[in-house]
Amino acid sequence: MAINNIYLQNEEISIEVNNLWKIFGDNVEKVLDSDTQFDGKTDILEKTGCVLAIKDVSFQVHRGEIFVLMGLSGSGKSTLVRCILRLIEPTAGKILINGENVCDCTAQQLTELRRHTISMVFQYFGLLPHRNILQNVAYGLKIRGMAKSKREAKAQEMIELVGLKGWESYLPSALSGGMQQRVGIARALSTDPEMLIMDEPFSGLDPLIRRQMQDELLDIQEKVHKTILFVTHDLHEALKLGNRIAIMKDGEIIQIGDPEEVITAPSDGYVREFVQDASPAKVLTAKRIMEQPNVLLYEWQGPKTAIHILESTELDNAFVLGRGSKFRGLVTVERLLEIIKGGGKSIMNALEPDLLRCTSDTIVEDLFPLAVSTRHPIPVVDDDGKFLGEIHTSTILGSMIQDKETELGD
Numbered sequence: 001m002a003i004n005n006i007y008l009q010n011e012e013i014s015i016e017v018n019n020l021w022k023i024f025g026d027n028v029e030k031v032l033d034s035d036t037q038f039d040g041k042t043d044i045l046e047k048t049g050c051v052l053a054i055k056d057v058s059f060q061v062h063r064g065e066i067f068v069l070m071g072l073s074g075s076g077k078s079t080l081v082r083c084i085l086r087l088i089e090p091t092a093g094k095i096l097i098n099g100e101n102v103c104d105c106t107a108q109q110l111t112e113l114r115r116h117t118i119s120m121v122f123q124y125f126g127l128l129p130h131r132n133i134l135q136n137v138a139y140g141l142k143i144r145g146m147a148k149s150k151r152e153a154k155a156q157e158m159i160e161l162v163g164l165k166g167w168e169s170y171l172p173s174a175l176s177g178g179m180q181q182r183v184g185i186a187r188a189l190s191t192d193p194e195m196l197i198m199d200e201p202f203s204g205l206d207p208l209i210r211r212q213m214q215d216e217l218l219d220i221q222e223k224v225h226k227t228i229l230f231v232t233h234d235l236h237e238a239l240k241l242g243n244r245i246a247i248m249k250d251g252e253i254i255q256i257g258d259p260e261e262v263i264t265a266p267s268d269g270y271v272r273e274f275v276q277d278a279s280p281a282k283v284l285t286a287k288r289i290m291e292q293p294n295v296l297l298y299e300w301q302g303p304k305t306a307i308h309i310l311e312s313t314e315l316d317n318a319f320v321l322g323r324g325s326k327f328r329g330l331v332t333v334e335r336l337l338e339i340i341k342g343g344g345k346s347i348m349n350a351l352e353p354d355l356l357r358c359t360s361d362t363i364v365e366d367l368f369p370l371a372v373s374t375r376h377p378i379p380v381v382d383d384d385g386k387f388l389g390e391i392h393t394s395t396i397l398g399s400m401i402q403d404k405e406t407e408l409g410d
């Protein structure tokens with residue numbers, strides 16, 4: 001399923017980080033002093049004893065998107081997301097949540113922010129071991145002062161949302177890692193926060209469960225449309241979940257883009273190395289590889305006109321459209337000749353049956369099975385049935401070859 005289907009480009013900004021710095025240590029001024037030149041993180045540590053964790057980071061998270069922060073261990077991801085909630089105090093810079101500067105918040109405002117606006121999901125689920133699943137999920141509502149029956153009803157709803165119905169009265173220790181993480185997600189969603197920050201939530205799970213959890217997160221997101229800041233060090237996870245991805249290295253963001261941009265135009269060697277094992281076919285969508293046909297036929301044209309057009313362009317098939325570019329199907333010269341022989345007047349009688357089609361969001365990888373089962377180009381059609389373009393089998397094969405080259409490190 002393509003999450004991109006549900007994320008409609010929204011320019012409204014939920015989280016904005018401007019020129020954020022975080023330096024751990026006692027000699028912070030020395031690091032920020034513009035007269036002193038340092039040669040990277042190690043040099044700073046040696047000369048000042050400080051750890052430069054976040055270096056002048058700026059980005060924006062749009063409302064309703066899944067924004068992924070990706071980078072190797074130690075690149076500063078956790079520090080960055082913790083700064084956003086001020087679980088760690090930033091050294092310099094600005095953090096705006098819905099336009100409000102978090103750095104100016106009082107302790108009480110911060111508590112409000114963490115209880116109502118943004119929930120956090122961690123790698124280690126942090127469930128309360130002596131409370132059952134229902135109580136764990138309802139916990140955030142309890143500290144908000146919600147009455148028992150009301151909070152339990154809400155918790156029940158969230159437990160069902162994450163697929164754990166029937167487990168309400170069990171203790172966390174009776175659940176597998178994947179199930180416990182679902183409880184963590186249910187708990188984070190129970191307060192109906194506007195935003196979720198998820199710091200490597202699936203990293204502790206084995207690969208199969210991890211993929212299931214990713215699918216479930218996408219399913220849940222389709223229902224709840226939250227703004228999600230998701231941290232991972234796994235590129236495939238980033239490419240699967242992210243509407244946009246920011247790549248971090250040594251405390252800096254070195255590239256921000258959608259999955260296609262990151263994979264097709266890596267900004268430097270570091271990103272290229274990261275994406276080398278990722279296959280474009282998993283990321284590229286039909287929109288990216290579709291073409292416009294040289295010839296289109298229209299439903300009101302007669303079979304003889306159609307034959308004439310096809311023969312004069314040396315084609316043996318073409319798509320047929322109706323008014324407003326509505327997609328109708330595909331006709332071949334062979335079928336048209338049969339229709340003419342039988343005295344048929346409409347090219348609609350010559351349409352190929354059971355024609356396969358895709359949408360502009362279809363991932364190229366999902367086109368492979370379509371490509372092997374048809375001799376014809378694959379039409380790309382939007383949700384209203386409008387024709388957008390066509391994809392030739394050779395183009396799909398081309399993207400596989402590019403795939404191989406990437407694997408070989410070309």
Ligand SMILES: Nc1ncnc2c1ncn2[C@@H]1O[C@H](COP(=O)(O)OP(=O)(O)OP(=O)(O)O)[C@@H](O)[C@H]1O
Nearest residue numbers: 024051053071072073074075076077078079080233
């Ligand atoms: N409390 C601290 N004191 C000193 N240095 C710290 C502290 N917390 C983090 N750091 C340093 O900040 C840098 C960034 O760490 P951070 O935990 O944010 O990385 P990360 O990208 O989340 O890594 P991981 O993938 O392993 O979770 C590291 O060099 C780390 O050693």
Ligand SMILES: [Mg+2]
Nearest residue numbers: 077078079199
């Ligand atoms: Mg971390």
